[in-house]
Amino acid sequence: KNEVEQSPQNLTAQEGEFITINCSYSVGISALHWLQQHPGGGIVSLFMLSSGKKKHGRLIATINIQEKHSSLHITASHPRDSAVYICAVSPSYGGATNKLIFGTGTLLAVQP
Amino acid sequence: DVKVTQSSRYLVKRTGEKVFLECVQDMDHENMFWYRQDPGLGLRLIYFSYDVKMKEKGDIPEGYSVSREKKERFSLILESASTNQTSMYLCASSLEYSPLHFGNGTRLTVT
Numbered sequence: 777k778n779e780v781e782q783s784p785q786n787l788t789a790q791e792g793e794f795i796t797i798n799c800s801y802s803v804g805i806s807a808l809h810w811l812q813q814h815p816g817g818g819i820v821s822l823f824m825l826s827s828g829k830k831k832h833g834r835l836i837a838t839i840n841i842q843e844k845h846s847s848l849h850i851t852a853s854h855p856r857d858s859a860v861y862i863c864a865v866s867p868s869y870g871g872a873t874n875k876l877i878f879g880t881g882t883l884l885a886v887q888p
Numbered sequence: 889d890v891k892v893t894q895s896s897r898y899l900v901k902r903t904g905e906k907v908f909l910e911c912v913q914d915m916d917h918e919n920m921f922w923y924r925q926d927p928g929l930g931l932r933l934i935y936f937s938y939d940v941k942m943k944e945k946g947d948i949p950e951g952y953s954v955s956r957e958k959k960e961r962f963s964l965i966l967e968s969a970s971t972n973q974t975s976m977y978l979c980a981s982s983l984e985y986s987p988l989h990f991g992n993g994t995r996l997t998v999t
Contacts, residue, residue: 809987818991819990820990821987821989821990874984880928880930
């Protein structure tokens with residue numbers, strides 16, 4: 777079993793819909809990261825969080841440390857949100873080296 | 889804004905060739921990483937470095953080596969390229985306990 781599991785693996789939505797991507801992990805962590813990768817593009821860090829909730833524009837990330845679960849929400853989705861969204865964790869045993877454990881990603885397609 | 893630059897976007901090499909992938913970051917980050925990304929497998933760590941001349945193996949180091957002679961530059965070396973090393977290679981850098989900054993990737997094809 778992977779240490780970081782994402783669901784769903786693929787998601788198709790209509791423009792304007794509210795989208796949720798889930799991430800569960802099985803190790804102790806110091807932080808959780810949400811990353812975005814557009815087709816053919818590099819990877820961009822969206823959020824790094826260790827508790828509670830963070831918001832940036834239409835994106836919201838939440839984490840429940842006790843349940844070892846995080847969600848990424850996209851409000852009022854738009855075709856430009858189409859990308860792969862990757863969840864990654866900084867395991868507690870990794871210290872300051874920032875060696876992340878990655879999920880396999882969620883491919884999101886938002887149709888106009 | 890942090891910039892991580894990978895020297896090539898696309899690269900085609902022949903089996904047995906020695907291949908160098910270069911990565912440069914401009915923000916004085918201690919940590920630098922080389923990943924490969926394959927469909928269905930996600931990102932896998934090849935090597936990382938937490939200081940000049942310091943390196944540690946990641947999850948899949950076989951067939952690769954690295955060099956970090958200067959803080960801003962981290963090179964990945966394929967000693968003798970093989971077809972199973974055809975992949976997308978991504979470099980990243982970070983400070984301690986901070987988000988990673990990725991380069992745009994190098995798509996390597998070994999024929």
